Structure formats: structure tokens, C-alpha cells
Amino acid sequence: MNRPKARLVTRPGSIRKVPTGIQGLDEITGGGLPAGRPTLVCGGPGCGKTLLAMEFLVRGATEFGEPGVFIAFEESARDLADNVRSLGFDLDRLVSEKRIAIDYVRIERSEIEETGEYDLDGLFVRIEHAIDTVGAKRVVLDTVEALFGGLPNENILRAELRRLFRWLKDRGMTAVITAERGDGTLSRHGLEEFVADCVVVLDHRISEQVSTRRLRVVKYRGSLHGNNEYPFLIGARGLSVLPVTSMGLDHKASGRRVSSGLPRLDAMLGGKGYYRGSSILVTGSPGTGKTSIAAAFAEAACRRGERCLMFVYEESASQIARNMRSIGIDLERWVDKGLLAIRATRPTLHGLEGHLVAIHDEVQRFEPSAVVIDPITNLTLVRNEWELKPLLMRLIDFLKTRQVTALFTSLTSGGDSLEESQVGVSSLMDAWLLLRNIESNGERNRTFYVLKARGLAHSNQVSEFVLSDKGIDLVEPYLGADQVLTGTARVVQEAHDRAAAARRAQDHEAAVLQLTGRRKAIAAQLAALEAELDVEDRKLAAMVREAAAQRKAAAGDRRAVADLRHGKRPSNGRKEGKGR
Amino acid sequence: MVKAARSGAKTGLEKAARERAQARYVLRLYVAGLTPRSTRAIQNIRAICEEHLAGRYELEVVDIYQQPTLAEGEQIIAAPTLVKRLPLPLRRFIGDMSNTDRILVGLDLRKV
Numbered sequence: 001m002n003r004p005k006a007r008l009v010t011r012p013g014s015i016r017k018v019p020t021g022i023q024g025l026d027e028i029t030g031g032g033l034p035a036g037r038p039t040l041v042c043g044g045p046g047c048g049k050t051l052l053a054m055e056f057l058v059r060g061a062t063e064f065g066e067p068g069v070f071i072a073f074e075e076s077a078r079d080l081a082d083n084v085r086s087l088g089f090d091l092d093r094l095v096s097e098k099r100i101a102i103d104y105v106r107i108e109r110s111e112i113e114e115t116g117e118y119d120l121d122g123l124f125v126r127i128e129h130a131i132d133t134v135g136a137k138r139v140v141l142d143t144v145e146a147l148f149g150g151l152p153n154e155n156i157l158r159a160e161l162r163r164l165f166r167w168l169k170d171r172g173m174t175a176v177i178t179a180e181r182g183d184g185t186l187s188r189h190g191l192e193e194f195v196a197d198c199v200v201v202l203d204h205r206i207s208e209q210v211s212t213r214r215l216r217v218v219k220y221r222g223s224l225h226g227n228n229e230y231p232f233l234i235g236a237r238g239l240s241v242l243p244v245t246s247m248g249l250d251h252k253a254s255g256r257r258v259s260s261g262l263p264r265l266d267a268m269l270g271g272k273g274y275y276r277g278s279s280i281l282v283t284g285s286p287g288t289g290k291t292s293i294a295a296a297f298a299e300a301a302c303r304r305g306e307r308c309l310m311f312v313y314e315e316s317a318s319q320i321a322r323n324m325r326s327i328g329i330d331l332e333r334w335v336d337k338g339l340l341a342i343r344a345t346r347p348t349l350h351g352l353e354g355h356l357v358a359i360h361d362e363v364q365r366f367e368p369s370a371v372v373i374d375p376i377t378n379l380t381l382v383r384n385e386w387e388l389k390p391l392l393m394r395l396i397d398f399l400k401t402r403q404v405t406a407l408f409t410s411l412t413s414g415g416d417s418l419e420e421s422q423v424g425v426s427s428l429m430d431a432w433l434l435l436r437n438i439e440s441n442g443e444r445n446r447t448f449y450v451l452k453a454r455g456l457a458h459s460n461q462v463s464e465f466v467l468s469d470k471g472i473d474l475v476e477p478y479l480g481a482d483q484v485l486t487g488t489a490r491v492v493q494e495a496h497d498r499a500a501a502a503r504r505a506q507d508h509e510a511a512v513l514q515l516t517g518r519r520k521a522i523a524a525q526l527a528a529l530e531a532e533l534d535v536e537d538r539k540l541a542a543m544v545r546e547a548a549a550q551r552k553a554a555a556g557d558r559r560a561v562a563d564l565r566h567g568k569r570p571s572n573g574r575k576e577g578k579g580r
Numbered sequence: 581m582v583k584a585a586r587s588g589a590k591t592g593l594e595k596a597a598r599e600r601a602q603a604r605y606v607l608r609l610y611v612a613g614l615t616p617r618s619t620r621a622i623q624n625i626r627a628i629c630e631e632h633l634a635g636r637y638e639l640e641v642v643d644i645y646q647q648p649t650l651a652e653g654e655q656i657i658a659a660p661t662l663v664k665r666l667p668l669p670l671r672r673f674i675g676d677m678s679n680t681d682r683i684l685v686g687l688d689l690r691k692v
Contacts, residue, residue, distance in 0.1 A: 113671065
């Protein structure tokens, strides 16, 4: 169990404090209750006064080595032990180990007759005896006002109570005195005038049929304390107060990144996923796949060997595990390994504050590095939206200071002003993923985009979000000139495009072929012409040669004729006129 | 006594009164130390017992400072406290026992 050990504030001049060990209360009071002084805890019936007082004692005895005395005016020791066993406190053992002493002071008004002056020395003796038995440092008087009903003389009683509280103070006892809340006063019998050092008021309110417990430190002499009303819860391990304003915006921003579990989404978020310790909002109308994104995120955390805590308010743990298995995410495996815890509750189990306290409590115990809350909108079932914001802010601050990456899903009503309806919480979020259904062409398709991501160079791409038994896939939709196509329309359009491309390719090939053919033809023509030219050249050369030969021959003939004319016979004896 | 004579008409009541008149009283007075108030209480109750219960009462004085566990067991809150253990019903008287009338009524030694 991880309980933050309360710091004892021991600044010079400030009063010494004693940690109560009650989760959150020590933070609000800056270290606990004033040491050696009485504290008044008032509240209506059933608001947890006795439990607070008892936890103060038990924690003191078990965790801080301060034995305690419980003076019960309303319940017997037996009843008390039975009542607090449900909180895991074993009173019987503590009593037998002499770490706690319980004395049940029973007063029967009908048995008592007043016959003159008296004092409450009987009570003093009993308290002193109990203190001495266990060496107590802490004393609880629960509820001392029962004396007013049991003893007839209020003047004596008031004087004696004043003396009692002073006496406890003198003995250095850190005391918790519980009192019923009165009309317009803190306690019905004005005990606050005696116990002036520290007053805590508990409150139990019902709003919209859901109860919320709240705690407020009305007064703390000599110490700073939180002034707000803090919700608290009586859980299986005692009280938990949500120390909401003890947080500020001073958490460290981590530069480390964690995967969203979806590689494509990581890419859309600048390549590496979310920032560690950031808060992510996933919004969408019903059936857009919010839980799937959350489950993918949870699984990714577990894969890294980190712990993840899921709070689901719509499905049971086994149902969510089954449903996620259908898209290939095996959550049970991680639950078995102890890395994943799924806490499924109905939103109406507690008020909103109660849920936050429960979340707070679980986170402190489980120490996850990732938290999923699915969906936060269900928490508003019991609360107005404007009230959700401050509480959510406190939760986010709390998670951030612990460097827990938190993913919240939020259901939108499917109206057209998605962004507007989320303004309340979205400003608190570091990243906002929007899931949308697009209905067209006789089908409904999921689309997805990153609406904002602080500090991340995120993509502005609208993706189609496809869920199948192989898992979650983010597909680029068909982005036409005037529309975005998804689903089968995208597939059809893509087929169209492919066919067109093929056709274009064919056309191109044909054109190329044609052109090459023509080029070849021209080249062939060219070759033919060249050959012709060659022939012509040759012819020409031959003609030139022949002409020359003829000329020569003619000249020779002429000479021969001349010779003949000069009476010379041709030497070859050829007849005249047959030589050519 | 006038009142007793008047109720004598009813025999049942008379019988009960007679039984009571013979009943043994077991009384315990718890005081816190020997303060003047304690002393006063002891003196007062002794006087009442001697006067009204002579010979049929046991009176034990307990100092709760000496025996704090007795205070717890007997559910003592105020001091002094006189506890009438017998006859039943159990009765407690707180104070210095100076209001004799009330004690007598409470011990059923006098009708209201």
C-alpha cells in the first residue's frame, strides 16, 4: 500500500502536527492535526465522524507508533470492532496488543437521579486509566455530546467538558472530539467554543439521489490549511480525502513519448505518439470506436511493461475484454500478468467526487503509468457539466504530477456541434482525437482526426478508422476534389482510379509503340533513300566514266578514221563499220 | 404515614410495600478521592441509610482513583455516584447526596 507519508511541518514558530494517516487529510491540513491539542470533528448523522476518528487512532497505532484511546459514547466496543472490520482494521488485535484501548461509556438517562453537586471525575478516571493502560498519545471522544442527553445539569456538564479538554491538552493528548452538527452552529451543544484549535466539518449531501461526502477544515489555529470543501470517500481501506487544491500547475512536462498503440496514429502525432504525462481526450458519438482506441493505448502501455489502470463505466471488465478480443486486443493477458487493472463501476455508484476519490485512491495504490477513463461523460450523469470541469481539472493535475498519461473518452450526443459541447473539458486536454461517423452511400464509416495536440507537429489528415478482427487500422480516405470518400465508396473510387490508371498506362504504351513504329518507318525510309542515293551516285559515276570513255573512244575513232583516211588499216583486221 | 395508610386499602399494593419494606439494599458509592464533596456524600448517604434502612443495607464506598477498572465496569461517569444494585431496578444517583427527598424517592423509600 502506498500511502504518502505526511510531512511534519516543523517550521519554527509553527505548531507541531500529528499525521492522521488518512489519505488526503494530512495534505489539506499541511501535516495533520495539531499535536497535543483537541480537534473537533462535527457533522450530521452517518457522515463518517466515527470512522474518521477511528482511522486516526488505528493509523496512529499501526503506522506512527502512537497508541490511542477510544472513548465511545454511542457504540459498544463490540459494535465498533465489527463496524470497522470492513475497513480492514482489526481492533480486537490492537486492543489485545495494548495499542488501542476502547471504553464504552453508556449513560441511561432513566437510571440517573441528580442529588446535588457532582463532577465528571468518573469519566476523567476512566480516560486516564485507558491512557495509562496503552501509553496513549491519541484520544478520541465519540460523541461526547451524548453526555448532554444523559446528564441533567447542562451547566455542570459544560464546565466539566471545558475542564476535560483542558486536561487532555495538559496531558499532551492529540484528541479528536466528534460532535453532531447543530442548526446554524457547528455542533449542537456549542462544543466549538471549548475546542478552538482545529475544527473539521463533515458533510453528507444527496444531490440527484446520489450522495457525496465532503470534508472542510473550518478552522485551524496557527496553521495554514485548505479552505475548500473536499470530497471524501469511505472505501475498503478507510477514508480517502481528495486533496484537490493542494495541486498546482507546477508539474514537470515530460519530453518523453509513449505510443498510442496505433502506428499510424503515432505517425499522425509527429511520429512517436503522445507525450508521457499528457492528457488525451477521445471524443465521438456512439459506436465510433472510442473504447477501441483506449484499449489499444492500454495494451501499448502493457507491452512496454508499464502498468495501466482502466476505469470503465459502461461495461464490465470481462465484457470489455471480450469485446476487445474481437478486434485483436487481448486485455486479459495483461490483467493476468498484473500489468492491467480494469475497474468497472456504474456511474451512479458514487457521486462525481466519489468517483474521483476512488480514481485517486486506485491510482495511488496501483501506481500505473497510464490511465484510461471510459467515458468521462458518464460521470456527468450525476452532475452538471459545468461542475465537471473543476473536478476533472483536479484529477488531471493529480495525474500529471504523477506523470501518468491519461486517456479520457467522451461521448458526444451526435449533434453537429461536437466541438462546442466539449469546450468544458477539452481545454484541459493536451491532445484531442475526434472520431466521427460519416454516413453516405448507404453505409456508415468511421473517420478519425487529431483535432489538437499540444506541442506535437500533428497531421491534419482525416483518416478512416477501420475496425476488423485483425485490429484497428487507420486508412487514408479517398480525398477527392470536392469530397472525402470512405468505406466502400472509397474502395470503389480507388478501383475506379486504378482502372483509369491502367487505361492511361495502356494508352501511353500504345502511343509510345506507335511513335517508335513511325520512327522506325522513317528510319527505314531514310535508309531506302540513302540506298537510292547511292545507286544514283553510282549511276552518275558510271555515266561520267562512260562519257569519258566515249569521248576517248570517239577520239580514238576519229584517229582511226583519220588513220583510215590516211590509209592506215586497222591493226585488228576488223571490218569497217563493225567496230562499235 | 398518611400516604401509606391511604394505599393500605389495596391489599396487593400493601403487600408489595411490605416486601419492599423488608428488602435488603445493596448500595455502592463511588467517589473520586477524598474531596470535601466525597466526604459530604458519604456522610449524607450514611445518614439516610441509618435513618430509613437501618439493619438492612450494605453500603460500600469505592474510590475510583484506587480502582479505575471498577469505574469502567460500573459505567461511572460522574463522581460521586451512588449505585443501587439491589433491589432491582438498578438506579444511579449522582451528586453529593444532599437532596434527601430525591434519594428517598429513588430508593423507593418514599412515594412521589
